[in-house]
Amino acid sequence: xxxxxxxxxxxxxxxxxxxxxxxxxxxxxxxxxxxxxxxxxxxxxxxxxxxxxxxxxxxxxxxxxxxxxxxxxxxxxxxxxxxxxxxxxxxxxxxxxxxxxxxxxxxxxxxxxxxxxxxxxxxxxxxxxxxxxxxxxxxxxxxxxxxxxxxxxxxxxxxxxxxxxxxxxxxxxxxxxxxxxxxxxxxxxxxxxxxxxxxxxxxxxxxxxxxxxxxxxxxxxxxxxxxxxxxxxxxx
Ligand code: SF4
Numbered sequence: 001x002x003x004x005x006x007x008x009x010x011x012x013x014x015x016x017x018x019x020x021x022x023x024x025x026x027x028x029x030x031x032x033x034x035x036x037x038x039x040x041x042x043x044x045x046x047x048x049x050x051x052x053x054x055x056x057x058x059x060x061x062x063x064x065x066x067x068x069x070x071x072x073x074x075x076x077x078x079x080x081x082x083x084x085x086x087x088x089x090x091x092x093x094x095x096x097x098x099x100x101x102x103x104x105x106x107x108x109x110x111x112x113x114x115x116x117x118x119x120x121x122x123x124x125x126x127x128x129x130x131x132x133x134x135x136x137x138x139x140x141x142x143x144x145x146x147x148x149x150x151x152x153x154x155x156x157x158x159x160x161x162x163x164x165x166x167x168x169x170x171x172x173x174x175x176x177x178x179x180x181x182x183x184x185x186x187x188x189x190x191x192x193x194x195x196x197x198x199x200x201x202x203x204x205x206x207x208x209x210x211x212x213x214x215x216x217x218x219x220x221x222x223x224x225x226x227x228x229x230x231x232x233x234x235x236x
Contacts, residue, residue: 008116074124081159082122160195170199
């Protein structure tokens with residue numbers, strides 16, 4: 001990270017702790033729990049840790065038999081902003097962490113160099129927790145089996161803002177059918193359980209289509225303005 005980037009991140013921090021984080025949460029669980037599962041109580045970290053332990057051996061769909069590692073999510077449990085992608089790829093499957101391959105490195109640049117937020121201060125997760133073979137699109141039955149985990153993560157973290165990465169994540173959060181295109185979802189805010197949701201390109205798509213990076217940056221600026229973050233003058 002160069003000095004300009006460091007100054008940018010510090011500038012965002014000077015806007016105040018509350019700009020990047022939600023208040024720590026204590027007390028009883030507010031998230032709806034499946035009837036068969038005992039309630040998870042405690043801080044956000046305790047509840048997320050318990051949720052991860054509960055599901056790390058999940059075999060509720062076919063992907064449980066082909067994964068190497070369960071990829072729960074990572075980042076700040078009190079984050080104000082959550083990014084939601086589609087599913088782990090090969091690198092994520094190896095490491096058990098979301099967005100660590102080439103697309104993940106681009107996402108890190110978008111968050112840190114573009115938005116001026118250290119990646120560790122947001123929370124990142126996917127619709128699916130196990131890798132679909134060959135990185136194919138998640139199947140409807142896989143989404144149905146897996147998304148209750150994501151919904152519990154959202155209910156625990158209670159982010160103020162969610163940024164969906166790609167059409168699959170956007171369609172799920174917005175409750176849209178498979179015909180709706182990404183361009184129809186961008187540059188708008190939607191409500192999802194109290195969070196303001198926006199949609200932009202998946203970093204993998206930006207690697208394949210570098211000319212989409214400009215529109216993706218417009219999407220991030222749209223989000224930053226709503227969050228009250230400053231936009232570096234040379235990036236305006
Ligand atoms: S993708 Fe989700 S539902 Fe399927 S096995 Fe993995 S954790 Fe379970």
